[in-house]
Amino acid sequence: MSVNTNVLGSNKLKRRASLTDTNLLLIITIIVFIVMYVCAVIFLKKGFTKPQMFFNILNENASLLVLSCGMTLVMITGGIDISVGQVTCLVCMACAVHLQKVNEGLAQGNVFTSVLIALGIGLAFGIVQGFLVAYLEFQPFIVTLAGLFFAKGMTTIVCSDRVPVTYDAFVKLARTEVNIPFMGSVNKKGIYIPAYVEVGVIVALVVVILLFCLLKWTKLGRNFYAVGGNNQSANMLGINVKLTKFLAHVLCGLCAGIGGYLFFLHACSGSPLHAQGAEMNAIASSIIGGTLLSGGVGNIVGTLFGVLSLSTIKNIVTSLGLEDAWWTNITVGVMLCIFLLVQSVILARKNKNKK
Amino acid sequence: MTSIDSTIKPRLTIKEILIKIVRNQLFIPLVALLLLVIFNLATDPGFFKIALEPNSDGNLVLSGNLITMIDYASELVILAIGMTLVTSASGGQDISVGATIAIAGSTVLRIVKTQSPDISGGTFAGIIIGSFLLCVLVSAIFGAFNGALVAFFKIQPMVATLILFTAGRSIAAWINNNDNISITDKRFSYFGNFIPGIAVPTPVFITILCLIVIAIVLKVTNLRLYSQAVGINASSSRLNGINPKMIKLLTFVILGICVAVCGFIKVSRTSSITYSVIANNIEMDAILAVALGGNNLGGGKFNLSASVLGAYVIQFLTTTLYKFKEIDSSSISAYKAVVVILLIIISSPFVRKLFEDAKNKREAARTEAVNAGAGKETV
Numbered sequence A: 001m002s003v004n005t006n007v008l009g010s011n012k013l014k015r016r017a018s019l020t021d022t023n024l025l026l027i028i029t030i031i032v033f034i035v036m037y038v039c040a041v042i043f044l045k046k047g048f049t050k051p052q053m054f055f056n057i058l059n060e061n062a063s064l065l066v067l068s069c070g071m072t073l074v075m076i077t078g079g080i081d082i083s084v085g086q087v088t089c090l091v092c093m094a095c096a097v098h099l100q101k102v103n104e105g106l107a108q109g110n111v112f113t114s115v116l117i118a119l120g121i122g123l124a125f126g127i128v129q130g131f132l133v134a135y136l137e138f139q140p141f142i143v144t145l146a147g148l149f150f151a152k153g154m155t156t157i158v159c160s161d162r163v164p165v166t167y168d169a170f171v172k173l174a175r176t177e178v179n180i181p182f183m184g185s186v187n188k189k190g191i192y193i194p195a196y197v198e199v200g201v202i203v204a205l206v207v208v209i210l211l212f213c214l215l216k217w218t219k220l221g222r223n224f225y226a227v228g229g230n231n232q233s234a235n236m237l238g239i240n241v242k243l244t245k246f247l248a249h250v251l252c253g254l255c256a257g258i259g260g261y262l263f264f265l266h267a268c269s270g271s272p273l274h275a276q277g278a279e280m281n282a283i284a285s286s287i288i289g290g291t292l293l294s295g296g297v298g299n300i301v302g303t304l305f306g307v308l309s310l311s312t313i314k315n316i317v318t319s320l321g322l323e324d325a326w327w328t329n330i331t332v333g334v335m336l337c338i339f340l341l342v343q344s345v346i347l348a349r350k351n352k353n354k355k
Numbered sequence B: 001m002t003s004i005d006s007t008i009k010p011r012l013t014i015k016e017i018l019i020k021i022v023r024n025q026l027f028i029p030l031v032a033l034l035l036l037v038i039f040n041l042a043t044d045p046g047f048f049k050i051a052l053e054p055n056s057d058g059n060l061v062l063s064g065n066l067i068t069m070i071d072y073a074s075e076l077v078i079l080a081i082g083m084t085l086v087t088s089a090s091g092g093q094d095i096s097v098g099a100t101i102a103i104a105g106s107t108v109l110r111i112v113k114t115q116s117p118d119i120s121g122g123t124f125a126g127i128i129i130g131s132f133l134l135c136v137l138v139s140a141i142f143g144a145f146n147g148a149l150v151a152f153f154k155i156q157p158m159v160a161t162l163i164l165f166t167a168g169r170s171i172a173a174w175i176n177n178n179d180n181i182s183i184t185d186k187r188f189s190y191f192g193n194f195i196p197g198i199a200v201p202t203p204v205f206i207t208i209l210c211l212i213v214i215a216i217v218l219k220v221t222n223l224r225l226y227s228q229a230v231g232i233n234a235s236s237s238r239l240n241g242i243n244p245k246m247i248k249l250l251t252f253v254i255l256g257i258c259v260a261v262c263g264f265i266k267v268s269r270t271s272s273i274t275y276s277v278i279a280n281n282i283e284m285d286a287i288l289a290v291a292l293g294g295n296n297l298g299g300g301k302f303n304l305s306a307s308v309l310g311a312y313v314i315q316f317l318t319t320t321l322y323k324f325k326e327i328d329s330s331s332i333s334a335y336k337a338v339v340v341i342l343l344i345i346i347s348s349p350f351v352r353k354l355f356e357d358a359k360n361k362r363e364a365a366r367t368e369a370v371n372a373g374a375g376k377e378t379v
Helices: A002-044 A051-076 A084-103 A111-134 A140-158 A168-175 A199-217 A219-229 A231-236 A241-267 A278-288 A300-319 A325-354 B002-023 B027-043 B065-072 B074-090 B097-112 B121-151 B157-175 B186-191 B202-220 B223-232 B234-239 B244-270 B282-292 B304-323 B329-347 B349-378
Strands: A177-186 A192-198 B051-054 B060-063
Touching (some): A002 A300, A002 A325, A051 A219, A051 A241, A051 A278, A051 A300, A084 A111, A084 A241, A084 A278, A111 A140, A111 A168, A111 A241, A140 B282, A140 B329, A168 A241, A177 A199, A192 A199, A199 A219, A219 A231, A219 A241, A231 A241, A278 A325, A300 A325, A325 B121, B002 B027, B027 B282, B027 B304, B060 B065, B065 B074, B065 B202, B065 B304, B074 B097, B074 B202, B074 B223, B074 B244, B074 B304, B097 B121, B097 B157, B097 B282, B121 B157, B121 B186, B121 B244, B186 B202, B202 B223, B202 B304, B223 B244, B234 B244
Antiparallel strands (some): A177 A192
16 A cells, blocks of 8 residues: 555656646746736836726737637647738638628628638638648648738738728627626726627637637547657557647637637728738747647647737837837847747756756 | 660660659759740740840840849849758748848948938948948848857747747838938949949849859858758767757858848849838748758758759749739739649659659569560460
């Protein structure tokens, strides 16, 4: 019995050690986010004290959140998908043109069909790219690069101008605000304004929870980690590596479809300039959230905090009065640099310990 | 029997030559180029017509689709040189080249804008040389930054260069306080357009110069051997006395210098700069040029001439697509993507394996038949 307990004890210890190892990056991200936000509340005050500021960050970044979650899935399997930004743009344009045609009576449809179009476009990109990457063994970067080009061109083929949407049912949906109890604030005239989030945020959070459960508790989710950690040993364990990679890309494509529709809900228009550089923001959020590009390590919760940190720092820079657009990009670059350096130092230490 | 032998032998050698040609790295870009040429000739017989016409400044210059294509391919070719080296040594690609071109161009303009247009030729030459050297220095520093992240901190190249990709254009705008600059001095635009009296665009000469320099460097130094060794196996090359970190850093610095030359040509073409648009998506084209040249994007062996040819093919494709009036300039990328995907599928190891399997089967069947025939003869 004593031997048994010993074994159990050592197992527990081991588990704790591995937990701190893989989750250290996640903990760092969460701490950085909290410190940043608290500092903003203390030193800046301009609105950061109001809960609505936080909800506004969510409102603006619901689409980025979904995109980043999809990106995290692909990155865990060791791939990358740089087409998501332009797919978002294409989805916005296609939905906008569709709804405007419905509005003018040129086509049949409603809000539901536009959702179907968005999901269809996302899935199509995911399936084609996943097939090329997983079964024909092309480099994911090159395949999704071609996907990016294709989506970019298709957007301007669909329409090369900005298309605002005036379809009533859609506008109503887009303007729906979900009030959050106990979080409102009182304005100067003493009127109580409830805090709100848009519909998109709720969808995004549902996606986050679903993907979190998928990665944590399902066989497929664990397979993603196994494939990303070591391709060959996963194969020897009897995991269908190709199918797993394919599914990761399909899920990422689906996320791009959903994220695209959320962007559309927030922007209420289609334009070839929508979601420029969104793929890089998504990759940056995943990296800040502790996902390694080499695969096998990653966490949806980390990605959530990555998106929050990224958008908080952008908001801080804007409220510092540095309104010139370049400062946000430079700070994001610096932040990314710091996180990458921390990651590489942690990995180097981990490798030394192993030896 | 002897007669059969003599008939078989030459056929085999022809086959061998054919196999050698098909296996050559230059085969795919050359075939792509040939297809494009045939396609263009079929749709428009006058596509390759070159004319000597006076331009807006009154100089006699060469004009025509072919000249435009070779002229505008210059930046891509110069970038492809650096990108091939980086790909070979580090097994990854630099996606920040477009942003660094913006930085380099902005640096040049920062120096040149302070000068009045009526200075003498000598001072002007001094300023140009000074600004060029400064922009080479700045780009090399940014290249070294990327290289240090890759070499010393072991971050994958694409992620490491993501930092400059996001921040680079903003830094470029910051250098000039986001001003709209346009240089009125005509002499500044010589480097991107035509020098009076010379009918060939200047960027072509710059490209040729770059190619000669890199050819000499590869011939004289061990750069080719070392970067290939590092790309194939970094730890074993370290055991053989090569410093893989320094080699990786060096390739990124060389790419930085190539980027500086590109930035200089780019700003000289228009005598102005648009920070968010200049050299947009050129990193994608440069990576595609390397891939099209049949170089392994995972590092290791490389063929520089194939990359250069790949760059010309890509620019040729763009020029061909531009020719169609009904295609919007911004929707070109969709067609480009389709062509690129097709090219990659053809050159992929998977498809090659399929071909080889089919060939092996055929050969096996043939040898069986020959054996059976020989058996019958002996009986």
